[in-house]
Amino acid sequence: MSQSFIQQRTERTEWFLQDRFGMFIHWGLYAIPARGEWVRNAERMTNEEYQKYFDEFNPERYDPKAWAKAAKAAGMKYAVLTAKHHDGFCLFDSKLTDYKSTNTTCGRDLVREFLDAFREEGLKVGLYYSLLDWYHPDYPAYGDRIHPMRDNEAYKRDPERFGVYLDFMHGQVRELLTDYGRLDIMWFDFSYDDMRGEKWRATDLMETIRSIQPHIIIDNRLDASGEEGGSIYTNKPSVYSGDFASPEQIIPPQGITDNEGNSIPWEACITLNNNWGYSATDHTYKSAKTVIRKLVECVSKNGNLLLNVGPDAKGEIPRQSLDVLEEVGEWLRKNGDSIYGCGEAGLSKPDWGRYTRKGNKLYAHLLEESVGPVNLAGLGDRVKSARLLADGAELFVTRPWNASLYTNDAFFNFAQPEHYTYPLPDERNTVVEITLND
Ligand code: GLC
Numbered sequence: 001m002s003q004s005f006i007q008q009r010t011e012r013t014e015w016f017l018q019d020r021f022g023m024f025i026h027w028g029l030y031a032i033p034a035r036g037e038w039v040r041n042a043e044r045m046t047n048e049e050y051q052k053y054f055d056e057f058n059p060e061r062y063d064p065k066a067w068a069k070a071a072k073a074a075g076m077k078y079a080v081l082t083a084k085h086h087d088g089f090c091l092f093d094s095k096l097t098d099y100k101s102t103n104t105t106c107g108r109d110l111v112r113e114f115l116d117a118f119r120e121e122g123l124k125v126g127l128y129y130s131l132l133d134w135y136h137p138d139y140p141a142y143g144d145r146i147h148p149m150r151d152n153e154a155y156k157r158d159p160e161r162f163g164v165y166l167d168f169m170h171g172q173v174r175e176l177l178t179d180y181g182r183l184d185i186m187w188f189d190f191s192y193d194d195m196r197g198e199k200w201r202a203t204d205l206m207e208t209i210r211s212i213q214p215h216i217i218i219d220n221r222l223d224a225s226g227e228e229g230g231s232i233y234t235n236k237p238s239v240y241s242g243d244f245a246s247p248e249q250i251i252p253p254q255g256i257t258d259n260e261g262n263s264i265p266w267e268a269c270i271t272l273n274n275n276w277g278y279s280a281t282d283h284t285y286k287s288a289k290t291v292i293r294k295l296v297e298c299v300s301k302n303g304n305l306l307l308n309v310g311p312d313a314k315g316e317i318p319r320q321s322l323d324v325l326e327e328v329g330e331w332l333r334k335n336g337d338s339i340y341g342c343g344e345a346g347l348s349k350p351d352w353g354r355y356t357r358k359g360n361k362l363y364a365h366l367l368e369e370s371v372g373p374v375n376l377a378g379l380g381d382r383v384k385s386a387r388l389l390a391d392g393a394e395l396f397v398t399r400p401w402n403a404s405l406y407t408n409d410a411f412f413n414f415a416q417p418e419h420y421t422y423p424l425p426d427e428r429n430t431v432v433e434i435t436l437n438d
Pocket of ligand 1: 026037038189190248269276
């Protein structure tokens with residue numbers, strides 16, 4: 001693809017790379033069995049066995065306004081909801097299927113309510129759409145590597161009919177793009193084996209999407225979700241390689257660059273416990289401290305964090321998730337300047353933590369106490385001033401006697417005398433805003 005495509009991608013993703021932090025929401029019928037969103041696959045459930053969850057589905061406490069408020073208070077700037085996951089159940093009122101929330105007891109278009117509520121809070125909105133579909137009769141089942149009926153010969157399907165599924169899938173994407181107002185993100189999931197690229201009629205799909213909502217940004221999973229390739233990793237992306245890479249449950253060790261070393265937009269999607277969909281027994285929640293530090297890690301490598309919640313069958317985000325979000329939000333309220341609009345600092349990683357940067361503002365994220373003054377390697381006389389970001393308090397930029405040998409470096413400390421050691425004001429992550437001379 002041409003340079004202009006990369007140029008357009010840069011323009012489209014500008015807001016996204018400013019915003020840095022979003023909420024992923026995995027929600028659907030699988031919240032009832034409460035064993036994660038792959039339950040049908042793991043337990044090889046037939047459509048009929050899974051039907052009881054459709055018959056029961058009635059999330060009476062679904063209050064998307066409360067979700068939106070929680071996301072906003074957490075400092076998140078955008079959110080992505082599963083409009084359809086692999087099980088094929090649609091949270092929107094699609095005209096192309098009966099397998100949708102409006103036909104369950106709840107009778108509500110959950111997607112529309114989500115979009116309205118999140119837009120009202122000023123958040124950008126996106127929809128996740130599964131390319132896989134374990135409900136549709138023309139999606140490969142027997143012999144597919146992933147389908148719940150992969151070993152069941154009764155589910156042998158005519159490959160000729162895959163086109164019927166593709167028409168349906170393209171039709172649903174068109175519905176989402178035409179009937180639900182302005183969307184900011186389309187998040188496809190996922191490609192595997194030969195199910196990738198043109199197998200999805202991806203060029204055609206991309207052209208449709210871009211013709212309806214040209215500003216929208218799209219992940220890279222029509223092409224390949226893994227690290228193993230996919231053209232977004234090259235400087236010659238294809239039409240369908242998307243606008244950003246989507247590493248899952250990992251923060252790429254070196255950030256993500258193309259084959260020429262240019263940074264490309266990326267977003268790490270990460271769960272709060274170890275499941276995307278609600279799991280009643282998974283209490284392995286990450287702490288707020290971990291989330292704060294991982295968000296910083298993403299930004300320090302030019303990436304975003306899409307942090308997942310899995311609401312329960314009644315429609316509520318688990319308390320444990322809300323507690324973490326609240327604390328992260330409290331930290332971001334004071335330290336957000338070191339995250340939003342920031343990126344890689346162009347300096348090597350310091351011993352005590354990480355840097356992020358925006359122009360001549362360098363943010364030192366201190367994760368570990370220093371002995372004596374805090375070292376800013378290689379910054380010599382480039383430091384104009386230093387403030388504690390959380391409260392604006394002035395810090396001491398000096399080179400005390402015990403640092404006199406290290407003239408290439410700058411130093412600061414939290415109090416006087418400057419050769420002393422002081423505990424970090426915020427043990428989770430103390431941010432110091434350093435104003436550089438240049
Ligand atoms: C996956 C999974 C999944 C989850 C996700 C999020 O590949 O299949 O259940 O939705 O990607 O990135």
